[in-house]
Amino acid sequence: MSWSPSEREQARQKTRQKIARKKIGVATASSIVVLGTLVIGLISSPGWQVVKETFFDWAYGREILHLVAKGLITNITLTIVASIAIGIIALGLALARTSRSAALTPFRLLATAYVDIFRGIPLLLVILLVGFGVPALRLTGVTNSVIVLGTIAVVITYSAYVAEVIRSGILSIHPSQRAAARSLGLSQTQTMRYVVLPQAFKRVVPPLLNDLVALLKDTGLVSILGVTDAVRAAQIQGSRTFNYTPYVIAAILFLLITIPLTRYTDRVLKRSIEKQNAQGSA
Amino acid sequence: MNVLEVTNLRKSFGNEVVLNDLNLTVPEHTATVLIGASGSGKSTLLRCINLLEQIDDGEIRVDGIEISDPQINEDEVRRKLGMVFQSFNLFPHMTVLENITLAPIKVHQTSKDEAIMQAEKLLSRFDLLDKAHQYPDRLSGGQQQRVAIIRSIANKPRLLLLDEVTSALDPVLVNEVLAIVRDLKQDGMTMVLATHEMGFATQVADEVCFLKDGLILERGTPSQVLENPQLPETKDFLKRVHEAGRL
Numbered sequence: 001m002s003w004s005p006s007e008r009e010q011a012r013q014k015t016r017q018k019i020a021r022k023k024i025g026v027a028t029a030s031s032i033v034v035l036g037t038l039v040i041g042l043i044s045s046p047g048w049q050v051v052k053e054t055f056f057d058w059a060y061g062r063e064i065l066h067l068v069a070k071g072l073i074t075n076i077t078l079t080i081v082a083s084i085a086i087g088i089i090a091l092g093l094a095l096a097r098t099s100r101s102a103a104l105t106p107f108r109l110l111a112t113a114y115v116d117i118f119r120g121i122p123l124l125l126v127i128l129l130v131g132f133g134v135p136a137l138r139l140t141g142v143t144n145s146v147i148v149l150g151t152i153a154v155v156i157t158y159s160a161y162v163a164e165v166i167r168s169g170i171l172s173i174h175p176s177q178r179a180a181a182r183s184l185g186l187s188q189t190q191t192m193r194y195v196v197l198p199q200a201f202k203r204v205v206p207p208l209l210n211d212l213v214a215l216l217k218d219t220g221l222v223s224i225l226g227v228t229d230a231v232r233a234a235q236i237q238g239s240r241t242f243n244y245t246p247y248v249i250a251a252i253l254f255l256l257i258t259i260p261l262t263r264y265t266d267r268v269l270k271r272s273i274e275k276q277n278a279q280g281s282a
Numbered sequence: 283m284n285v286l287e288v289t290n291l292r293k294s295f296g297n298e299v300v301l302n303d304l305n306l307t308v309p310e311h312t313a314t315v316l317i318g319a320s321g322s323g324k325s326t327l328l329r330c331i332n333l334l335e336q337i338d339d340g341e342i343r344v345d346g347i348e349i350s351d352p353q354i355n356e357d358e359v360r361r362k363l364g365m366v367f368q369s370f371n372l373f374p375h376m377t378v379l380e381n382i383t384l385a386p387i388k389v390h391q392t393s394k395d396e397a398i399m400q401a402e403k404l405l406s407r408f409d410l411l412d413k414a415h416q417y418p419d420r421l422s423g424g425q426q427q428r429v430a431i432i433r434s435i436a437n438k439p440r441l442l443l444l445d446e447v448t449s450a451l452d453p454v455l456v457n458e459v460l461a462i463v464r465d466l467k468q469d470g471m472t473m474v475l476a477t478h479e480m481g482f483a484t485q486v487a488d489e490v491c492f493l494k495d496g497l498i499l500e501r502g503t504p505s506q507v508l509e510n511p512q513l514p515e516t517k518d519f520l521k522r523v524h525e526a527g528r529l
Contacts, residue, residue, distance in 0.1 A: 176371045181373075182356075184384065184433070185389040190388055194388065199374065
């Protein structure tokens with residue numbers, strides 16, 4: 001059967017289009033006025049020329065781009081290596097904290113203490129402690145490489161953050177799922193492995209992606225140890241010429257990764273919320 | 283032979299006594315139906331039998347073995363028992379087939395092919411074979427509960443515990459679930475069910491127990507308890523169920 005809108009509906013559609021056009025017009029006009037005023041105000045202000053030369057010297061920026069970009073590779077490598085180590089350690093900590101086995105009691109206590117301590121200390125402090133403190137011990141067979149020590153420091157702190165995210169995921173699984181699994185004869189370990197963890201992981205993917213973005217940015221902190229990452233590379237160039245364009249370049253490079261990653265995180269989060277709501281109504 | 287023997291069972295939550303000196307015997311191939319208002323202790327009794335709750339006193343025996351012994355291997359006990367919940371509790375991240383084969387493969391060491399074959403046999407028997415590879419959230423409530431029942435009988439339990447399996451369902455979906463339970467009863471499955479469906483209780487029950495405040499006040503055949511109740515409490519309960527249009 002074919003359906004064509006009634007005259008009344010056709011008239012309504014026309015009115016809706018008219019209202020929509022008017023709204024677009026208003027939005028465009030107000031955007032031009034507000035943003036235009038801001039731009040003109042900025043450019044015509046007396047200090048603009050100096051600001052432009054100090055922060056946005058694009059010719060100079062292009063010249064040092066490859067140096068900062070090379071530094072950023074260090075940040076990315078460090079992020080990838082660290083995130084793998086963090087994932088493994090954090091999962092262990094979360095499992096230790098949520099286990100009820102008597103034999104694991106000491107591990108449960110240790111894991112709780114670990115998380116409490118390293119979640120509560122500034123990352124920069126851990127980087128300084130590990131990066132400068134470990135070499136001061138003069139241990140044989142232990143590396144003095146600042147990049148390795150810096151990575152270890154980041155892993156130490158982020159494992160505590162991520163362990164809490166995973167643990168909250170585990171605790172968010174409804175006890176009835178556990179009861180159903182145990183009723184089928186599955187052991188504690190099997191219940192965790194086949195029923196609880198797979199569901200928990202799905203729920204913590206969005207917050208973990210958030211942590212990944214934060215991790216990438218925080219790898220910039222290891223520059224304090226002298227690691228030539230993007231921040232350090234920009235600093236070296238900037239202090240040579242007293243021009244701050246390298247910092248802006250570094251910022252832009254970070255944004256090129258973090259903005260798409262956060263957008264992606266938002267999408268994953270939205271999808272997982274939609275899925276959970278659909279499940280709730282089923 | 284008695285599959286289940288419950289003697290002087292007592293269970294309380296804090297100051298509230300939920301089960302009070304309760305006795306119950308379930309012979310092989312029989313169905314015992316627990317009736318009573320919400321909060322009368324039906325679900326708690328089933329959860330105690332399944333070791334999901336720790337009892338305060340008394341004794342529970344399955345096939346003559348005391349399962350209320352604290353040294354008992356809980357996993358081994360549960361392997362012999364099947365439990366179906368009011369809220370289905372299917373695993374949402376697994377397909378219907380994976381839900382059913384998980385325990386046979388991981389707990390009962392059945393080979394994967396064998397477990398899948400058995401599961402498909404059960405699914406086709408209960409008209410659900412076309413849902414084998416779907417996720418639970420794509421199924422209706424009645425279908426989900428039927429899958430949950432199949433999941434628990436795939437382990438070939440000695441005793442099946444059914445906790446108000448139709449209470450969360452649309453009235454039109456209730457019958458397809460009850461039909462399965464009726465089939466299982468005909469197969470000779472030993473079971474204990476808590477239900478509000480009195481008509482259904484009449485059909486499957488060998489014994490009906492009326493619970494109030496954690497005590498079995500009246501017990502007997504369906505015709506004795508449901509049609510000819512002796513105690514005023516039972517009469518009152520049945521009258522209220524009748525008024526609610528569920529008789």
